[in-house]
Amino acid sequence: QKEVEQDPGPLSVPEGAIVSLNCTYSNSAFQYFMWYRQYSRKGPELLMYTYSSGNKEDGRFTAQVDKSSKYISLFIRDSQPSDSATYLCAIRGTYKYIFGTGTRLKVLA
Amino acid sequence: NAGVTQTPKFQVLKTGQSMTLQCAQDMNHEYMSWYRQDPGMGLRLIHYSVGAGITDQGEVPNGYNVSRSTTEDFPLRLLSAAPSQTSVYFCASSYSWGAANTEAFFGQGTRLTVV
Numbered sequence: 001q002k003e004v005e006q007d008p009g010p011l012s013v014p015e016g017a018i019v020s021l022n023c024t025y026s027n028s029a030f031q032y033f034m035w036y037r038q039y040s041r042k043g044p045e046l047l048m049y050t051y052s053s054g055n056k057e058d059g060r061f062t063a064q065v066d067k068s069s070k071y072i073s074l075f076i077r078d079s080q081p082s083d084s085a086t087y088l089c090a091i092r093g094t095y096k097y098i099f100g101t102g103t104r105l106k107v108l109a
Numbered sequence: 110n111a112g113v114t115q116t117p118k119f120q121v122l123k124t125g126q127s128m129t130l131q132c133a134q135d136m137n138h139e140y141m142s143w144y145r146q147d148p149g150m151g152l153r154l155i156h157y158s159v160g161a162g163i164t165d166q167g168e169v170p171n172g173y174n175v176s177r178s179t180t181e182d183f184p185l186r187l188l189s190a191a192p193s194q195t196s197v198y199f200c201a202s203s204y205s206w207g208a209a210n211t212e213a214f215f216g217q218g219t220r221l222t223v224v
Contacts, residue, residue: 001203006151008149038112040220040224042217042218043113043199043215043216043217043218044152044199044213044215045212045215046212046214049212086213088151088152090213095140095157095159095165095206096142096154096157096167096168097142097154099144099151099152100151101149101150101151103149106140
């Protein structure tokens with residue numbers, strides 16, 4: 001079983017839609033959860049960082065962690081064409097970041 | 110600040126050749142790492158370093174060597190290139206692994222093709 005599982009998509013939505021991106025993980029000891037955004041032919045950039053369970057909001061983005069079900073989510077409200085990218089969930093393990101495979105998102109104008 | 114700088118951006122190698130991918134950061138980060146990114150496989154850790162003089166293997170270390178003689182630099186050496194090493198390579202650094210809110214800063218990547 002992979003440590004982090006993520007639906008690869010691709011996901012196409014119209015501009016203005018609410019987008020939900022999800023990952024599951026296997027190790028209940030994980031405490032730090034991240035979402036990275038990666039534009040085509042670029043390196044990943046940190047979008048959201050969450051410690052333990054709960055929600056964290058930053059503008060149009062909300063990160064949610066449910067440790068009881070080992071589920072992490074990223075919600076994008078009022079999605080824009082500029083949000084078109086690959087979104088990677090990541091977990092901080094022991095001396096390493098463990099990444100999901102990434103979900104490709106395309107927001108259509 | 111330049112952040113994390115990787116060179117070269119693109120490289121084509123013949124099978125059996127060796128080369129070094131360069132990574133430098135100017136943020137005084139203790140932790141540095143190398144990942145490879147392949148379609149459907151995500152980012153996989155090759156090697157990492159928690160400080161100058163200390164390196165360790167990640168998930169897919171075979172065929173790669175690293176060293177960390179300075180805080181700033183963390184080169185990745187391909188010993189004898191194979192087509193299976195065709196990938197996009199990313200270097201990432203973090204302030205300190207022991208710090209709570211520490212994020213990984215990534216370079217722009219090196220696209221390597223082995224023919």
